[in-house]
Amino acid sequence: MNPIILTSPLQGWASSLEAVPDPVFAERMMGDGIAVDPTGNCLHAPCDAVVLSVHASGHAITLRTPEGAEILMHIGLDTVALGGRGFTPCVAEGASVQRLDPLIRFDLDLLVCEARAVITPVIVTNPERFTIVRRETDKLVGVGEAMMTLEPRVDAADMAVVEGDTVRRTIVVPLVHGIHARPAARIGETARKFASEVKISKDERDGNVRSPVALMALGLKLGDEITLAATGPDAADALAAIGDLILGGMGEKAGSGAPTPPTAAPSTSVFPREGGGPGTTNDGAAGSWPPASAGERGAASAKVLTLPADGRLPGVTASPGIAIGQAGLFRLAEIAVTREGSGATAERTALDAALATVTDRLATKSATAIGAERAILTAHTALLDDPTLTDAAHAAIAQGDSAAYAWRTAIRAQADALKATGDARLAERADDMLDLERQVLRALAGEDLDERLTFPPGTILLADDLLPSHLLGLDTASIVGFCVERGGPTSHVAILAATIGLPALVAVGPALAEITAGTPLILDAGAGLLHVAPDAETQATAQTAFDAQTERRRAALANAARECRTQDGVRIEAFANLGSADDADAAVRNGAEGCGLLRTEFLFLERDSAPSVDEQTADYQRIADTLDGRPLIVRLLDIGGDKPAPYLPIAAEENPALGLRGIRVGLAHPEMLDAQLRAILTVRPAGQCRIMVPMIASLAELRAVRAALDAAAAAIGHTEHVALGIMIETPAAAITADLLASEADFLSIGTNDLTQYALAMDRGNPAVASDLDGLHPAVLRLIARTCEGGAVHGKWTGVCGGLASDPLAVPILIGLGVTELSSAPALVPEIKAVVATLTIDACRAHAAAAMNCISAADVRTLARSFRP
Template identity: 55%
Template sequence: MSLIITSPLRGWATTLDSVPDPVFAQRMMGDGVAIQPLGDTVVAPFDGEVVTLHDAGHAISLRSAEGAEVLIHIGLDTVMLKGEGFTPLIAMGDKVSRGDPLIRFDLDAVALAATSLITPVIVTNAEAFAISRRTVDCAIGACEALMTLVPVQAEARRRSDDGTVVEQAVTLSLPHGIHARPAARIGETARRFEADVHLLNGDKRGDARSTVALLALGTGFGDEVVVQARGDDAEAALAAIVALLATDMGEGKPAAAVTAAATAAAEPLRVGQIGGIIASRGLAMGPAVRLRQTEIAVARDGASAAEERTALLAARTAARAQIAARADSADGNVAAVMQAHLALIDDPELLAGAERRIAEGRSAGFAWRGAIHDQIDAIRATGNAHLIERIDDLIDIERQLLSALTGTPLGGDALPPGAIIIADDLLPSQFVALAAGRPAGIALLHGGPTSHVAILCAGMCLPALVAMGDALNEIADGTPLLLDAEAGLVTASPTPGEVDAFAARLAQRDARREAAKAAAKNACQTADGTRIEIFANIGTVEDAVLAAEQGAEGSGLVRSEFLFLDRDTAPSEDEQHAAYQGIADALAGMPVIIRLLDIGGDKPAAYIPIAHEENPALGQRGIRVALAQPDLLETQLRAILRVEPAGQCKIMIPMVASLDELRHVRAIVERLRGEMGITTPVEVGVMVETPAAAMTADLLAVEADFLSIGTNDLTQYVLAMDRGNPAVAAGVDAMHPAVLRMIGETCRLATARGRWVGVCGGLASDPAALPILVGLGATELSAVPGFVAEAKQIVRGLTLIEARAHAELALQCKSAAEVRALARAFEETRR
């Protein structure tokens, strides 16, 4: 019989010889392993009982059911801290399970005060147990195998002569069958009984107490194995093993499956599969319907200038009326995009460009097209990929006006039910028209993940992939397609087996959504009672109404720039106040976090002068622009402070890179509060979008009321990849371990200072990411309104312990692909 001791901490495992204290280095207290900690929570290394807990909270001893006694001593000379920086989470005599949190400690404070943070893990009853294997000189995660203990004098296990055999078949729920860790769990369970227990897989037979024998069975997910038990307590042993095999074996167990899943994900796509960039997550199955744009021909030369001006004015008036009608009949993102198009069709630069060409003798259509393409060329010359994605909006209004001018219809044939639209690209107005036909999904040859069409798809929860390349042209109309906008691929002409598996995923998704909808208005907490707030990212009052309907508990991000863009002058204080008040009213007293004006880079405003920059993403952006425009900033702050009830709206500062920026804004807020006679405190937080903010989260947390991580920008800055550049966009994945580690560090540093941390970027709307974000320490997640109910349902199905263990595994992955493979395996084990 052996006992596996798992690591109680994340860190670097080393020998006791490395401990600068002779009491431990010379094994005076017993043999063991030392860990240089990188995590701040000690967890139980096995199932057992808390035997001792020092009053100072720095040391704890546990006893396993087998009798092994282990001491965990956090740091050296830490008893001198008299409990400062240590928070015991259990009490003496408590029963604990492997992975249960035991002690949380302030990593920074203890490191500064103690001789060393190195943490010995000691077997104190060496007379009864010896260490047969140990893990040293490598990184180790919490709950990973650290030592294997064997009894010094193993007693022979009594075997019953009773020949009665009981057996039961069970289908494995383990995502990758019985590998090392599940085998250890099975063995531990089997050893609690006197009965002989064996597992059978086909003609292979393995002793349940033998890890090697269980591995040799070669099982996989969904395999049916037979459990056989013989002996006095055979019935009880059988029931226990069958119950264990029917589960996923708990949190953190499928570590070996990560490699297998990652390897599978890294294999080349098979014939018939095409990869793309996810613009809007989801699953869709249906026939391919190719969208072909109608070409609109225009004459080069016109009649008289007066006639062409009249024709252009009439066409612009007609097109404008159509756009205005769409805006009036829509809400949320669709209305916002249509409003942007109204501003474009009245743009003075476009009108001046068209007028100039008409004066040169060109036709109204030729003049309008030329003016549009002047602006397109100017945008392309900036090299800013975010702006380049907005070229579609210019092309859109070009086509709408030319359609009105020439009478050429833009609409195509009606969509068949559940079609998957395939196109080179899709314009916002086309999307709005096609959406009425309820397509199942969209796959585009070009396009970008932050284009208006991508935003519209996300708002409608319509699965969409973009930048799929020329291979998409090989798909013929009517071809059956599986669009997986969770894995980022389209499968053409799938096999019957692939169709069945995909249909099962769709059915599971629909069932989850229905359950989520039914419980949408309930407060969100994990299965073990930890409160996690689910908020919504919004830009308009309509978004706020939808968010409330979906069960949002507030707004973690109000994109205030929706008031500032696509116009010639800044909005007044009254206009801003009316908008913010409308959002606050729609959320009926729930928290509203308003991001201050985030202009610059990919979001320019004509009335804010920003000189040409070689790299706009690293120039005047976010709070840098606002501080350079104090009148603009103070007007916005006054509008926010006027919202009633006072304090409902919180202020969030974008693109913070230094503590001085936070201090500057807070000073303005406090001065304005005094001038306006507002006595209710108003919370001011920071948006963590730069590595600088992430790595100084402890400093910011001392003076900020909260921190919220913007994963979109944080990802591109950590990976040094422009998320709007199609050449590198496929690699811009917030699930990259480097980004996750940055998020985890932010949570750790801020939580140690008593500040909560939220996530308001796109990652909070990714179902695969939610367990990891919760495990990393985020206590508020702000998603797109349409995902709020589902997000709450996902979180309710988690325990904090399993989320933390899952997050620890994610941090140890080598790539975003490995993390996503791990996330898929985690999800599969929970279905």
């Protein structure tokens, strides 16, 4: 049977059913489909069909296609109460109609005034027989435009092959992101409802569907052909349920326009994952860092790395400052285990007790955790409960292995399988598993589970690359700075380093791996240099500079509570960028006058479903309470690009930085945008929160968000004005700032992305990291244009990107017209201290000179010589 194409019966805005404010439709109680918010006044036939019924009040009609698909179209909500007023049916029951024939004419003005809503669901009421394989939503549609494509369901029994007591079925994976953590968990949950054992196989490898880890290890991607095999008393039913679940897409089904899946899933992360996380592969296991010695690498490469003769390694400043100390290498010692057990019963009892101890600890910590920490703990709990791991460990114990050896063997087999898929997301799950390995082994040994990676005081940490989780797992009281071989100055690790207040260099290069632990180092991050084994004179000079830096910071912190003003009295707001209540506490202690950027994506990442309204509200309220009345600017979800969420059906993109990210994701998923807006509006006291929209490129996007905000406010009875501002992160937004400022309440420049897009350099690409600098004259001119555009309408312009945390950039930004600086919490006192030395006239002259430089390097040279 050929696919059935349904065209739009109305002119208007097409949405998913979740946008319908009625659970009967939104929860698909009557079937699956889409909805159209009409701008016309006539309902047309979406295909050739027979009219099954026309409701007596004329507000709804049901059609049946020649193939048997039954289509219900319900004009508006609660329109039955109008008793037929405003509706004029054009056809009667039993009539044959052709595509585009008029079905019902209606008075749109009357419906708008008297009905609860005019949004019109178009529903396939027999979804057990037909599957929607493509739908067009979140766009304007005209009458007759293709809207949905249906395909008949094939009975599982017709697809199945019976071989003895095993039933098999072959299907093609329709999920755009493949079978990753979330769908694997749902498949496992479905499988546990049946007594039969079900396996999925591909290319001679198979996995038990009850095990999320086993399924992920198969590396199943969009378009892969897989075979399901069920054995047991209810094999046919289990096979049908699991097969239909996968074919249904679980909210991640690719449309026919989805790109062909690549042979290896591209990584959208800005952090290459060849190493591991804290407590995982950095313990001497495969993938640890430093890599093999130069001699060991000789077989693979003719190039032997050596340190420069003068011991000076250049890098790119991620977080300025001076640090003096010794080298510490980012790796952990292997936990020793013995293979021979002391009896299967004793070892199994010990393992089960250790697993229960770790599970309880995760539950206890999850109860009070927020943001990224809570998401990581949730992921660990799910992995710990995977039957593949426990079954494999129990089997090894039965063969005589100790509980510790059996657990390590089970974990590493699955972790290696996940890494072998070549999928960056699955490699991250492998790191989580190796982290769990250490926790369970420590529980077996009776050791404290709150293991913290510690280094001697004065350690300068060296690694090939770091993730935010790496830094969060380190003892920052002993670490005075860090350097990484790769990365970029606008990466999230660089942002986190500035938040913590650690001097840091990135993109130092592979020579960093030649340094041995304990080597004396001087890190002059502001100058972009790491001095290896410096001589006495260099050490003395660095110590003098460090002492001066320490004194400046002490004085700045002592005066941090003062209102931020220039020397000649101009008010500059000194805000802080936050990601949690802990950040907010640090910001208040450092004298921040508010939050200029609350990153909300940490609530949405590293989890299998979006956070609820209540969950979001609790986190936002906690941060607002910590700020104690100070302004809180909440950035709407900035996801996509380098921050994918597995539960969002975003197709693989050749260039994610230029694809569906920022507010584009919110507008594509209005139900998620609405939930976040409602959560922000619920925070008390009303008015403390302001809302900021990421990645704006046009006035139309801002208007769409404004409409969504108004709708959310009306839905919950919120009547107070809420400031709605925008982030300037694209050259388009900077150039048209005057147009955007006519409707935005404020402008805030995200210099990290603005730099990336202005210079056409991927901020996650180490090959261009050294040239990616927000003080490039082109970026400065875009900032100037933004400030001028905002001033036309009396709107203030701030900076919440990396430049606001760079003391060298502050005088230039103020000279360009910036009146709010939102920096890392630890740097707020220093930023305030810098502002207090400035005069507006001097800053303006300095900024004009900076814009006339020919490179970022020249601007930095000029900035270092600036004396207010």
